[in-house]
Amino acid sequence: MFSERKVLLVVNPISGDVNKDVVFEEVIETAAAKGYDLRIYTTTGEHDLETIREMVGNIKPERVLVAGGDGTISLTAEAVQGSDVIMGVIPVGSANGLAMDFGITGSITEAVEVAFGDKIIGIDAVCINNEVSLHLSDIGLNALLVKNYESSDTRGKLGYAREMLKTLSEHENFLVKITTANEVIETEALIVIIANAQKYGTGVTINPTGDMSDGFFELVIAKKLDFIETAKILAGSTDFNPEIMRVISVEKADIECLDKEAHFQIDGEYKGMVRNLEAHILKDYIKVAIP
Numbered sequence: 001m002f003s004e005r006k007v008l009l010v011v012n013p014i015s016g017d018v019n020k021d022v023v024f025e026e027v028i029e030t031a032a033a034k035g036y037d038l039r040i041y042t043t044t045g046e047h048d049l050e051t052i053r054e055m056v057g058n059i060k061p062e063r064v065l066v067a068g069g070d071g072t073i074s075l076t077a078e079a080v081q082g083s084d085v086i087m088g089v090i091p092v093g094s095a096n097g098l099a100m101d102f103g104i105t106g107s108i109t110e111a112v113e114v115a116f117g118d119k120i121i122g123i124d125a126v127c128i129n130n131e132v133s134l135h136l137s138d139i140g141l142n143a144l145l146v147k148n149y150e151s152s153d154t155r156g157k158l159g160y161a162r163e164m165l166k167t168l169s170e171h172e173n174f175l176v177k178i179t180t181a182n183e184v185i186e187t188e189a190l191i192v193i194i195a196n197a198q199k200y201g202t203g204v205t206i207n208p209t210g211d212m213s214d215g216f217f218e219l220v221i222a223k224k225l226d227f228i229e230t231a232k233i234l235a236g237s238t239d240f241n242p243e244i245m246r247v248i249s250v251e252k253a254d255i256e257c258l259d260k261e262a263h264f265q266i267d268g269e270y271k272g273m274v275r276n277l278e279a280h281i282l283k284d285y286i287k288v289a290i291p
Protein backbone atom coordinates (compact mmCIF):
# COMPACT_ATOMS: atom_id res chain seq x y z
CA MET A 1 0.00 0.00 0.00
CA PHE A 2 1.34 3.45 -0.91
CA SER A 3 0.94 6.03 1.83
CA GLU A 4 1.87 9.69 2.11
CA ARG A 5 2.28 9.23 5.84
CA LYS A 6 5.76 7.98 6.45
CA VAL A 7 7.53 6.81 9.58
CA LEU A 8 11.22 6.01 10.01
CA LEU A 9 12.30 3.48 12.64
CA VAL A 10 15.89 3.82 13.91
CA VAL A 11 17.14 0.73 15.76
CA ASN A 12 20.44 0.24 17.57
CA PRO A 13 21.02 -3.53 17.24
CA ILE A 14 23.53 -3.71 20.11
CA SER A 15 21.82 -1.57 22.78
CA GLY A 16 20.80 -3.17 26.08
CA ASP A 17 20.20 -6.90 26.13
CA VAL A 18 16.75 -6.78 24.56
CA ASN A 19 15.90 -8.86 21.49
CA LYS A 20 15.03 -6.27 18.83
CA ASP A 21 12.75 -8.71 16.94
CA VAL A 22 9.90 -7.72 19.26
CA VAL A 23 10.49 -4.06 18.35
CA PHE A 24 10.42 -4.82 14.62
CA GLU A 25 7.25 -6.93 14.94
CA GLU A 26 5.37 -4.36 17.03
CA VAL A 27 6.35 -1.38 14.87
CA ILE A 28 5.65 -3.14 11.55
CA GLU A 29 2.21 -4.20 12.82
CA THR A 30 1.25 -0.80 14.27
CA ALA A 31 2.53 1.16 11.25
CA ALA A 32 0.44 -1.06 8.93
CA ALA A 33 -2.66 -0.73 11.14
CA LYS A 34 -2.33 3.09 11.17
CA GLY A 35 -1.65 3.34 7.42
CA TYR A 36 1.98 4.49 7.65
CA ASP A 37 4.64 3.71 5.07
CA LEU A 38 7.49 2.35 7.28
CA ARG A 39 11.23 2.67 6.60
CA ILE A 40 13.85 1.12 8.87
CA TYR A 41 17.43 2.16 9.64
CA THR A 42 19.71 -0.05 11.73
CA THR A 43 22.59 1.92 13.24
CA THR A 44 26.16 0.87 12.52
CA GLY A 45 28.09 2.97 15.03
CA GLU A 46 29.67 4.89 12.10
CA HIS A 47 28.26 8.14 10.63
CA ASP A 48 24.78 7.37 12.00
CA LEU A 49 24.01 11.05 12.66
CA GLU A 50 24.69 12.05 9.04
CA THR A 51 22.82 9.03 7.65
CA ILE A 52 19.70 9.59 9.77
CA ARG A 53 19.73 13.30 8.93
CA GLU A 54 19.94 12.47 5.22
CA MET A 55 17.16 9.86 5.45
CA VAL A 56 14.89 12.34 7.27
CA GLY A 57 15.58 14.91 4.52
CA ASN A 58 14.83 12.41 1.74
CA ILE A 59 11.93 10.45 3.22
CA LYS A 60 10.29 13.39 5.04
CA PRO A 61 8.68 11.20 7.70
CA GLU A 62 5.95 12.47 10.00
CA ARG A 63 7.59 10.59 12.86
CA VAL A 64 10.93 9.03 13.66
CA LEU A 65 10.78 6.18 16.15
CA VAL A 66 14.01 5.37 17.96
CA ALA A 67 14.73 2.04 19.65
CA GLY A 68 17.92 2.17 21.70
CA GLY A 69 19.50 3.60 24.83
CA ASP A 70 20.13 7.24 25.75
CA GLY A 71 23.00 7.51 23.26
CA THR A 72 20.86 6.54 20.27
CA ILE A 73 17.96 8.74 21.43
CA SER A 74 20.23 11.81 21.75
CA LEU A 75 21.78 11.09 18.36
CA THR A 76 18.40 10.76 16.66
CA ALA A 77 17.13 13.94 18.37
CA GLU A 78 20.12 15.80 16.96
CA ALA A 79 19.45 14.36 13.50
CA VAL A 80 15.77 15.39 13.37
CA GLN A 81 16.15 18.69 15.23
CA GLY A 82 15.09 21.70 13.20
CA SER A 83 12.38 19.76 11.32
CA ASP A 84 8.73 19.25 12.29
CA VAL A 85 9.32 15.56 12.88
CA ILE A 86 7.87 13.98 16.02
CA MET A 87 10.20 11.59 17.85
CA GLY A 88 8.81 8.40 19.42
CA VAL A 89 10.97 6.61 21.98
CA ILE A 90 11.21 2.84 22.47
CA PRO A 91 13.65 2.38 25.38
CA VAL A 92 15.76 -0.74 24.87
CA GLY A 93 19.15 0.42 26.17
CA SER A 94 21.16 -0.47 29.24
CA ALA A 95 20.66 3.12 30.42
CA ASN A 96 17.16 4.53 29.81
CA GLY A 97 17.27 7.70 31.90
CA LEU A 98 15.87 9.88 29.12
CA ALA A 99 12.87 7.63 28.50
CA MET A 100 12.25 7.54 32.26
CA ASP A 101 12.15 11.32 32.30
CA PHE A 102 9.63 11.26 29.43
CA GLY A 103 7.50 8.89 31.57
CA ILE A 104 8.04 6.01 29.13
CA THR A 105 8.62 3.10 31.49
CA GLY A 106 6.30 0.30 30.34
CA SER A 107 6.66 -2.65 27.94
CA ILE A 108 7.81 -2.39 24.33
CA THR A 109 4.17 -2.74 23.23
CA GLU A 110 3.17 0.23 25.41
CA ALA A 111 6.15 2.30 24.20
CA VAL A 112 5.19 1.66 20.55
CA GLU A 113 1.61 2.70 21.32
CA VAL A 114 2.88 5.95 22.89
CA ALA A 115 5.34 6.56 20.03
CA PHE A 116 2.43 6.56 17.53
CA GLY A 117 0.15 8.46 19.95
CA ASP A 118 -1.27 11.99 19.87
CA LYS A 119 0.24 13.48 23.05
CA ILE A 120 3.20 15.55 21.90
CA ILE A 121 5.40 17.95 23.89
CA GLY A 122 8.33 20.19 23.06
CA ILE A 123 11.54 19.33 24.92
CA ASP A 124 14.35 21.78 25.66
CA ALA A 125 18.01 20.88 25.39
CA VAL A 126 21.11 22.52 26.86
CA CYS A 127 23.98 23.62 24.66
CA ILE A 128 27.24 23.13 26.59
CA ASN A 129 30.49 24.24 24.91
CA ASN A 130 28.75 23.78 21.52
CA GLU A 131 27.57 20.24 22.30
CA VAL A 132 23.96 19.26 22.98
CA SER A 133 22.81 17.76 26.28
CA LEU A 134 19.26 16.47 26.46
CA HIS A 135 19.54 14.92 29.86
CA LEU A 136 22.16 15.38 32.59
CA SER A 137 25.73 16.57 32.29
CA ASP A 138 28.20 17.33 35.04
CA ILE A 139 31.70 18.18 36.14
CA GLY A 140 33.33 16.46 39.12
CA LEU A 141 32.53 13.23 40.90
CA ASN A 142 30.00 11.65 38.53
CA ALA A 143 32.01 12.49 35.41
CA LEU A 144 35.00 10.70 36.97
CA LEU A 145 32.71 7.72 37.66
CA VAL A 146 31.59 7.71 34.00
CA LYS A 147 35.26 7.76 32.96
CA ASN A 148 36.22 4.93 35.32
CA TYR A 149 33.19 2.83 34.32
CA GLU A 150 33.84 3.36 30.59
CA SER A 151 37.46 2.24 30.91
CA SER A 152 36.77 -0.77 33.18
CA ASP A 153 35.94 -4.18 31.76
CA THR A 154 33.23 -4.93 34.32
CA ARG A 155 29.56 -4.30 33.67
CA GLY A 156 26.34 -4.46 35.69
CA LYS A 157 25.52 -3.32 39.23
CA LEU A 158 28.53 -4.96 40.90
CA GLY A 159 30.95 -3.38 38.43
CA TYR A 160 29.23 -0.03 38.98
CA ALA A 161 29.58 -0.33 42.78
CA ARG A 162 33.27 -1.22 42.43
CA GLU A 163 33.95 1.78 40.19
CA MET A 164 31.97 4.00 42.60
CA LEU A 165 34.27 3.04 45.51
CA LYS A 166 37.36 3.63 43.35
CA THR A 167 35.96 6.99 42.21
CA LEU A 168 35.19 8.12 45.76
CA SER A 169 38.77 7.41 46.81
CA GLU A 170 40.24 9.25 43.77
CA HIS A 171 37.99 12.30 43.64
CA GLU A 172 39.06 15.71 44.95
CA ASN A 173 36.78 18.72 45.39
CA PHE A 174 37.44 21.74 43.19
CA LEU A 175 36.88 25.49 43.36
CA VAL A 176 34.28 26.79 40.96
CA LYS A 177 32.93 30.19 39.91
CA ILE A 178 29.43 30.19 38.45
CA THR A 179 28.12 33.30 36.72
CA THR A 180 24.39 33.55 35.94
CA ALA A 181 22.16 36.50 34.99
CA ASN A 182 21.37 37.05 38.68
CA GLU A 183 24.45 36.15 40.67
CA VAL A 184 28.04 35.05 40.87
CA ILE A 185 28.69 32.04 43.09
CA GLU A 186 32.18 31.06 44.16
CA THR A 187 32.36 27.81 46.06
CA GLU A 188 34.11 24.55 46.66
CA ALA A 189 32.27 21.72 44.85
CA LEU A 190 32.13 17.95 44.74
CA ILE A 191 29.98 18.10 41.65
CA VAL A 192 28.17 20.67 39.51
CA ILE A 193 25.33 19.15 37.50
CA ILE A 194 23.81 20.84 34.46
CA ALA A 195 20.37 19.27 34.50
CA ASN A 196 17.65 19.46 31.87
CA ALA A 197 15.99 16.36 33.28
CA GLN A 198 15.33 14.91 36.74
CA LYS A 199 16.81 11.42 36.91
CA TYR A 200 20.06 9.64 36.13
CA GLY A 201 19.77 6.37 34.15
CA THR A 202 20.13 4.49 37.44
CA GLY A 203 16.72 5.97 38.40
CA VAL A 204 18.20 8.32 41.02
CA THR A 205 16.42 11.68 41.06
CA ILE A 206 18.98 14.45 41.29
CA ASN A 207 16.88 17.41 40.19
CA PRO A 208 13.36 17.16 41.67
CA THR A 209 12.18 20.46 40.15
CA GLY A 210 13.46 19.64 36.65
CA ASP A 211 10.97 20.14 33.82
CA MET A 212 12.26 19.43 30.32
CA SER A 213 9.78 21.85 28.72
CA ASP A 214 9.98 24.95 30.93
CA GLY A 215 12.67 26.91 29.08
CA PHE A 216 15.15 26.58 31.97
CA PHE A 217 17.80 24.15 33.11
CA GLU A 218 19.00 23.61 36.66
CA LEU A 219 22.45 23.84 38.14
CA VAL A 220 22.82 21.43 41.05
CA ILE A 221 25.86 22.41 43.09
CA ALA A 222 26.86 19.94 45.82
CA LYS A 223 29.78 20.43 48.20
CA LYS A 224 29.88 16.99 49.78
CA LEU A 225 28.08 13.68 49.92
CA ASP A 226 25.68 14.10 52.77
CA PHE A 227 23.23 11.44 53.92
CA ILE A 228 20.44 13.86 54.90
CA GLU A 229 20.62 15.97 51.74
CA THR A 230 20.78 12.82 49.59
CA ALA A 231 17.73 11.45 51.39
CA LYS A 232 15.90 14.74 50.70
CA ILE A 233 16.66 14.46 46.98
CA LEU A 234 15.41 10.87 46.90
CA ALA A 235 12.24 11.95 48.72
CA GLY A 236 11.64 14.71 46.15
CA SER A 237 12.29 17.54 48.63
CA THR A 238 13.91 20.74 47.44
CA ASP A 239 14.51 22.25 50.87
CA PHE A 240 18.28 21.75 50.88
CA ASN A 241 20.86 22.95 53.36
CA PRO A 242 22.54 25.71 51.28
CA GLU A 243 25.85 24.96 52.99
CA ILE A 244 25.83 21.56 51.30
CA MET A 245 23.63 21.80 48.24
CA ARG A 246 22.03 24.40 45.99
CA VAL A 247 19.73 24.08 43.00
CA ILE A 248 19.17 27.12 40.76
CA SER A 249 17.10 27.45 37.58
CA VAL A 250 18.73 29.44 34.79
CA GLU A 251 18.66 30.04 31.04
CA LYS A 252 22.40 30.56 30.78
CA ALA A 253 25.51 30.08 32.93
CA ASP A 254 29.28 30.34 32.73
CA ILE A 255 31.21 27.88 34.86
CA GLU A 256 34.89 28.30 35.57
CA CYS A 257 37.04 25.85 37.51
CA LEU A 258 39.39 28.08 39.45
CA ASP A 259 42.05 25.84 40.99
CA LYS A 260 42.24 22.87 38.61
CA GLU A 261 40.59 21.20 35.63
CA ALA A 262 37.56 19.01 36.33
CA HIS A 263 36.27 15.81 34.73
CA PHE A 264 33.32 16.47 32.42
CA GLN A 265 30.56 14.24 31.01
CA ILE A 266 27.56 14.89 28.75
CA ASP A 267 24.55 12.53 28.93
CA GLY A 268 26.69 9.63 30.15
CA GLU A 269 29.59 10.15 27.75
CA TYR A 270 32.97 11.16 29.18
CA LYS A 271 34.38 14.31 27.54
CA GLY A 272 37.76 14.81 29.23
CA MET A 273 39.01 17.54 31.57
CA VAL A 274 37.72 21.13 31.37
CA ARG A 275 38.40 24.54 32.91
CA ASN A 276 35.47 26.48 31.43
CA LEU A 277 31.93 25.66 30.44
CA GLU A 278 29.36 27.88 28.76
CA ALA A 279 25.81 26.54 28.95
CA HIS A 280 22.58 27.93 27.55
CA ILE A 281 19.10 26.57 27.01
CA LEU A 282 17.88 25.55 23.55
CA LYS A 283 14.14 26.04 23.96
CA ASP A 284 11.74 23.63 22.22
CA TYR A 285 14.64 21.64 20.73
CA ILE A 286 12.55 18.66 19.67
CA LYS A 287 8.98 17.28 19.70
CA VAL A 288 8.50 14.02 21.56
CA ALA A 289 5.45 11.72 21.87
CA ILE A 290 4.77 11.00 25.55
CA PRO A 291 2.23 8.90 27.50
Ligand SMILES: Nc1ncnc2c1ncn2[C@@H]1O[C@H](COP(=O)(O)OP(=O)(O)OP(=O)(O)O)[C@@H](O)[C@H]1O
Pocket residue numbers: 012013014015016043044045046068069070071072073092093094095096268
Ligand atom coordinates in the same frame (compact mmCIF):
# COMPACT_ATOMS: atom_id res chain seq x y z
N1 LIG B 1 25.76 -1.63 14.87
C1 LIG B 1 26.49 -1.17 15.89
N2 LIG B 1 27.60 -1.82 16.29
C2 LIG B 1 28.35 -1.39 17.32
N3 LIG B 1 28.08 -0.25 18.02
C3 LIG B 1 26.98 0.45 17.68
C4 LIG B 1 26.13 0.02 16.60
N4 LIG B 1 25.13 0.92 16.48
C5 LIG B 1 25.32 1.87 17.45
N5 LIG B 1 26.43 1.57 18.17
C6 LIG B 1 26.96 2.32 19.33
O1 LIG B 1 26.01 2.19 20.40
C7 LIG B 1 26.23 3.27 21.33
C8 LIG B 1 24.90 3.83 21.84
O2 LIG B 1 24.26 2.86 22.60
P1 LIG B 1 22.89 3.22 23.34
O3 LIG B 1 23.08 4.37 24.27
O4 LIG B 1 21.80 3.31 22.35
O5 LIG B 1 22.59 1.88 24.11
P2 LIG B 1 23.04 1.38 25.55
O6 LIG B 1 22.82 -0.10 25.59
O7 LIG B 1 22.33 2.16 26.60
O8 LIG B 1 24.54 1.68 25.50
P3 LIG B 1 25.49 2.13 26.68
O9 LIG B 1 25.56 0.96 27.63
O10 LIG B 1 26.78 2.40 25.93
O11 LIG B 1 24.85 3.36 27.28
C9 LIG B 1 27.02 4.32 20.56
O12 LIG B 1 28.33 4.33 21.10
C10 LIG B 1 27.05 3.80 19.12
O13 LIG B 1 28.23 4.15 18.45
